[in-house]
Amino acid sequence: MTLSRGALPTILALNLILGFGCGMNGRPSPPSRNVILISDFDDASVGAEAAKAMEKQMGVVDDPQLQTYIETIGKRMLPFAPARSFDYSFHIIDQSAPNAFALPGGYIYISRGLLTLVNSEDELACVIGHEITHAAERHSAGRQQFDMRMNPLSIGFMRMGQLAAYGRDQESDADRGGQILAAKAGWDPAGMATFMQDIGAMGRLTTGWSRLPGFFDSHPSSPQRAAASTNRAENLKWTPRANIAADHRDFLTKVEGLALGADPKEGIFEGSRFLHRDLNFSLLFPDGWQLINNHDAVGAIAPGGKAIIALQLAGPGDDPQAMARIFVESELRAERGRVRGEQSLLIGSLPAYRIHITTPAIKGFITFFAYNDLIYRIETISTSGPIGSYEGRGRAVTRSFRPLTESEKALFKVTRLQIVKGRSGESLGALSARTANELDLATTAVLNDLFINSRVEEGQWVKIGRAKLYIPEDS
Missing domain, CATH: 3.40.1000.10 (Mog1/PsbP, alpha/beta/alpha sandwich)
Structure with a gap:
């Protein structure tokens, strides 16, 4: 919870944020306002409303350089997406869980948790392409209508969640579309498959971080989807183009410093x-x-x-x-x-x-x-x-x-992503001890697409977490 001085919240807004409300007690829900997404204009209108509520309630990451990087990746794929009259926008949501979603009207969101997990620009491009496909193919409209219940306990963020959830067929379509968009823009479509492996591994970990809804809460997972992505990548023809990041170290530099887990400024x-x-x-x-x-x-x-x-x-x-x-x-x-x-x-x-x-x-x-x-x-x-x-x-x-x-007060610490160099034959345990890594070995392995018993090469860049005492900005 980040409470800004002077903020005036709307009535019972916190309850809608917490996902509490209509239909939970078996009683009839209040009258609803059904919004049918017929046109691009409807997508843009409904998406803009949901985006304002979501960004107010969850917050966005203030990192102009990283924001520009995300936008540049997304915009490189747009010429290959189905033409729409709305403009796309790309945002980094302040969520610790790995997540990505698209709202109607081209509002694309990537969580800071996902950005700490991806290990290549190819993976990130495939994820962004996946979400562009949801918006471009108007998958929200494919559900025909959305129950916009006006109970004060269920407007805003819950509505956004409804708009960003899709069925398995639509997810498969977005997997395919994301890989195709990435490939046409010059990225390796195999990035989708490696990302799915990493996100699946992360989902199986118990890290002690806040278990907010993550990628697979709104993106149904299955071994078949991961296998399909692998097979599709092998059969897609693509011509590599230079990445936006100069090299792997430059890619890691762009996400270095992001908070891992809960942000202490939100409270603990x-x-x-x-x-x-x-x-x-x-x-x-x-x-x-x-x-x-x-x-x-x-x-x-x-x-x-x-x-x-x-x-x-x-x-x-x-x-x-x-x-x-x-x-x-x-x-x-x-x-x-x-x-x-x-x-x-x-x-x-x-x-x-x-x-x-x-x-x-x-x-x-x-x-x-x-x-x-x-x-x-x-x-x-x-x-x-x-x-x-x-x-x-x-x-x-x-x-x-x-x-x-x-x-x-002494309990407040912030853990941020740091990049360190490995030594030849060094185990993750030894590297963690030498670099004061705050993360457990399982999390460190997943963040780096490694196994717990992996040994690193000389000069290999490794993502770790470093913690320090959190001091409020106005202290």
Whole structure:
């Protein structure tokens, strides 16, 4: 969760980010607005809406040189893709899991986690070509319509997820299209097969990183797909062109420095306790609940998915009651909601104001409180009837808010991708010990397309992770 000072989130936006909402409790879903993607214009319109929500809620990586590199690869393939009236754009999403997806209208996203995993420009080109194919072939439109439920718990990011998910036939088509585009643009189409092997190996690892939805959550995997990519590469005719990166070291240099795993500026979990270093607070969620941390909210979903407790930033200020009034007159009114009760209180020594609300879709209460010139809000929300069975937990989470201890501040470290030279015959274990590699051997092997028992050659470039104490930018 990266909370910018002055941000004003939309009503219950955090709940949609956490994937919590319609149809989870077996009750009828609210009326939907079906959007039928008939034309390129429809693709561009729906994609633009989903892109804004997704980028706000997940964040993008601020690396202009790497961004330019991704764009250059993508644009080199566009002349060989089916002509469309929309413009393509390429973005690096701030997600630790290896992932890539396309929204309607040519919005192509590659996660930083995927960029740390690919081992050649050929692999990266095939992945980008795969996503260009999804957009160019209008695979979203091939599903005919999308259920755009307007429940406040399921707009924005969930909608984006629906638009970026495809069936196996479409995935196979995109595999084929991605390899063809890469080959026509002068890259080795075998990069698709080697990438699939790496992403499959990474998916089998337990690394301790945040298990966000990754590539194979929206891209169904099978041994048949990997084999098909290998066979297709062997039969595709292509003429090599110079890579955009000058050589393999230059390629690795472009991704060097990317964060590995969770970015500490988003906050971290220690058990069920959430810690945020930049904003200097801690919050304890119920044991056994599903913990989620996204770009502008952090929360926990109850077993069964019928309730959520989550925190987000309401905006700058020191008057919780005034912020509650703004919420009631704007966001709550827009959702046809009502206030059932309200009261002033203290959270420890912090001034707070609590309102109990209902809308056609939810029941619950929201506690606004002031801390360090910012107003936060903690929401305890149910979609399955009265909030009573969750009220105690919601109050306990709210009472748990406090500043970090010095020992908690010391827990914050950032691990970044570094490139080192191997020595002749050196094992990964010996290389890791010599270079202070923070990653386990299995992860190091996968990141470098090696086996755990591999021995490196003299001068071979190897990706490792190096950790250092995380210090907030304004410290």
